[in-house]
Amino acid sequence: MSDMIHIRGLKKSFGSLEVLKGVDMTVRKGEIISIIGPSGSGKSTLLRTLIHLEKASDGEIIIEGEATLTQSGEHISESQIRQRCRKLGMVFQNFNLFPHKTALENVMEAPLTVLKKDKSEAIRIAEELLAKVGLSDKRDSYPYYLSGGQKQRVAIARALAMAPDIMLFDEPTSALDPELIGEVLSVIKDLASEHMTMLIVTHEMTFAREVSDKVVFMDEGRILEMAPPEKIFSDPDHPRIKTFLDKML
Amino acid sequence: MEYLIDSTRYILMGCTVTLKLFFITLILSLPLGFICAMGKASSWRTVRVLMDSYTSVVRGTPLLLQIFFVYYGLPIIIPGLRLERFNAAALTFILNYGAYFTEIFRSGIQSIDRGQYEASRVLGMSYTQTMIRIVLPQTIKRVLPTIANEAITLVKDTALIVVLGIGDILRNSKEIVARDFTISPFVIAALIYLGMNYLLVLFFNRMEKRYSVYE
Numbered sequence: 001m002s003d004m005i006h007i008r009g010l011k012k013s014f015g016s017l018e019v020l021k022g023v024d025m026t027v028r029k030g031e032i033i034s035i036i037g038p039s040g041s042g043k044s045t046l047l048r049t050l051i052h053l054e055k056a057s058d059g060e061i062i063i064e065g066e067a068t069l070t071q072s073g074e075h076i077s078e079s080q081i082r083q084r085c086r087k088l089g090m091v092f093q094n095f096n097l098f099p100h101k102t103a104l105e106n107v108m109e110a111p112l113t114v115l116k117k118d119k120s121e122a123i124r125i126a127e128e129l130l131a132k133v134g135l136s137d138k139r140d141s142y143p144y145y146l147s148g149g150q151k152q153r154v155a156i157a158r159a160l161a162m163a164p165d166i167m168l169f170d171e172p173t174s175a176l177d178p179e180l181i182g183e184v185l186s187v188i189k190d191l192a193s194e195h196m197t198m199l200i201v202t203h204e205m206t207f208a209r210e211v212s213d214k215v216v217f218m219d220e221g222r223i224l225e226m227a228p229p230e231k232i233f234s235d236p237d238h239p240r241i242k243t244f245l246d247k248m249l
Numbered sequence: 250m251e252y253l254i255d256s257t258r259y260i261l262m263g264c265t266v267t268l269k270l271f272f273i274t275l276i277l278s279l280p281l282g283f284i285c286a287m288g289k290a291s292s293w294r295t296v297r298v299l300m301d302s303y304t305s306v307v308r309g310t311p312l313l314l315q316i317f318f319v320y321y322g323l324p325i326i327i328p329g330l331r332l333e334r335f336n337a338a339a340l341t342f343i344l345n346y347g348a349y350f351t352e353i354f355r356s357g358i359q360s361i362d363r364g365q366y367e368a369s370r371v372l373g374m375s376y377t378q379t380m381i382r383i384v385l386p387q388t389i390k391r392v393l394p395t396i397a398n399e400a401i402t403l404v405k406d407t408a409l410i411v412v413l414g415i416g417d418i419l420r421n422s423k424e425i426v427a428r429d430f431t432i433s434p435f436v437i438a439a440l441i442y443l444g445m446n447y448l449l450v451l452f453f454n455r456m457e458k459r460y461s462v463y464e
C-alpha cells in the first residue's frame with residue numbers, strides 16, 4: 001500500500017460555478033507532482049479541497065489508506081478528518097505566518113498545541129527546522145521584519161513541524177520578488193532529495209521540469225494530462241498544453 | 250487646610266466603591282464581550298440573533314435606565330429577586346460594557362485575515378485553540394485604543410451609581426457640598442477622576458507599546 005493520496009471523481013462547486021469537475025489522481029510515496037495550468041483552472045481549489053479547507057461537493061479522498069471523503073456519503077467525523085489530514089502539511093502563497101509570534105514561536109505552535117509536546121521539546125524541534133531552512137539567526141524575529149523569502153521558509157518549517165508525510169504547496173513563490181524565489185525553491189529541492197511526497201502548484205516551469213516526477217496539467221476543473229515532465233514539456237497529448245507552455249516561456 | 254485634608258479623605262473613602270465597580274466591570278465584561286463576539290461570528294443562527302438583540306437593546310437604551318431596571322424592575326418581574334445595591338449596579342455595568350465590548354471585539358475579529366484561520370487549521374489546531382492563541386492576541390492589539398477609550402468612559406460612568414445612594418466619590422463629595430456649602434469637594438472629586446484617568450492612559454500606552462513589538 002504505497003498510495004499516499006487517492007482521489008476519485010472529486011467535484012467542487014462554489015454556488016453554481018463548478019470549479020472541480022471530477023478529478024482523479026493517485027500519488028505514490030515519495031512522488032513529486034507539479035500542478036500547472038491556466039489561472040482559474042482549479043489548482044488551488046484542488047489542494048484546498050484535499051486538505052479540507054474547502055468542502056468537496058462529491059467524490060472520494062483517501063489519504064494513506066484512510067478516507068477523508070467517501071463517495072457513498074458515509075459520515076466521517078470532523079475530528080477523524082482532522083486527524084487524517086495531519087498527514088498533510090500546507091504552504092500558502094502569502095505565507096500566513098502568525099504575525100504576533102516570532103519565527104521560532106511560529107514553528108513551535110503546532111507541536112505545542114496540537115502534538116502537546118512540552119516547551120523544551122517544541123523549541124528543540126523548531127530550532128532544528130529553522131536550521132534546516134537556513135534561518136537559525138532569525139529565530140527571534142517577528143514576521144514583519146523578515147523578507148518574503150524568509151517568511152516562506154519559516155512557513156515551510158512551520159508545516160514540517162507537524163511531521164507530515166505529504167506537503168502541499170500552493171504557488172509558494174508567486175508572492176516573492178524574483179531574487180528571493182531561488183532560496184525558497186532550494187528548500188523545496190532539499191525536501192525533494194529527502195523523498196518527501198509533494199504536490200506543488202507552480203508557475204515556475206523550469207523548476208517544475210527539474211524537480212517533478214510527474215506534471216499535472218489542469219484545465220477548467222479537470223486534469224487534462226498527467227505525465228512525466230519530459231512528456232508534458234516536449235510532447236503533450238493536448239494542443240492546449242502546448243499553447244499554454246509557449247505563452248509561459 | 251485641615252478641612253481640605255479631611256474632606257479629601259472622606260471623598261477618597263468613596264474611591265473604594267468606585268474602583269471596585271471599575272475593576273469588576275472591566276475584568277468581567279471584557280471576556281463576556283469576546284465570547285459574545287464569537288457568538289456573533291457563529292454559524293448558529295439562534296446564537297447570532299440572541300447576541301444581536303443583546304447588543305442592540307443594551308446599546309440603544311440609557312445606562313441609567315438599565316440600572317433602574319435591574320434594581321427596581323427585576324424584583325417586580327421576579328418577586329424575591331432583589332439584588333443588593335452594589336451588586337445590581339455591578340451586574341448592570343458588566344452587561345452594559347459587555348455589549349459595547351462585543352461590538353468592539355466583533356469588528357476586531359472580523360479584521361483578522363482568514364489566512365490566519367486557514368494556517369491554523371492545516372496545522373491541526375482546533376477552533377478554540379485558533380481563537381485563543383491566534384485570533385485573540387491579534388484582535389487585542391487592534392482594539393486596544395478603543396478599549397482604552399471605553400475604560401476612560403467607564404471611570405466616569407461609575408458616578409451614575411449615586412442614583413442608588415451608593416457612597417462613591419461623587420456621592421461623598423456631594424454630601425460635603427450640601428453640608429458645608431462649599432464647592433471645593435467637587436474640585437477634589439474632579440481631580441481624583443482626572444488622576445484615575447491619567448493612570449489609565451499611562452497603563453494603556455504601555456500596553457500598546459508592548460503589543461507593538463511585532464510590527
Ligand SMILES: Nc1ncnc2c1ncn2[C@@H]1O[C@H](COP(=O)(O)OP(=O)(O)OP(=O)(O)O)[C@@H](O)[C@H]1O
Nearest residue numbers: 014017019037038039040041042043044045046171
Ligand atoms: N471561495 C470561493 N468562492 C467562489 N469562487 C471561488 C472561490 N475560490 C475559488 N473560486 C473560483 O474558482 C475558480 C478556480 O479557482 P482556483 O483558485 O482554484 O484557481 P487556480 O487554478 O488556483 O488559479 P490561479 O492560478 O489564479 O491561482 C476561479 O474561477 C475562482 O474564481
Ligand SMILES: [Mg+2]
Nearest residue numbers: 043044045171
Ligand atoms: Mg491558485
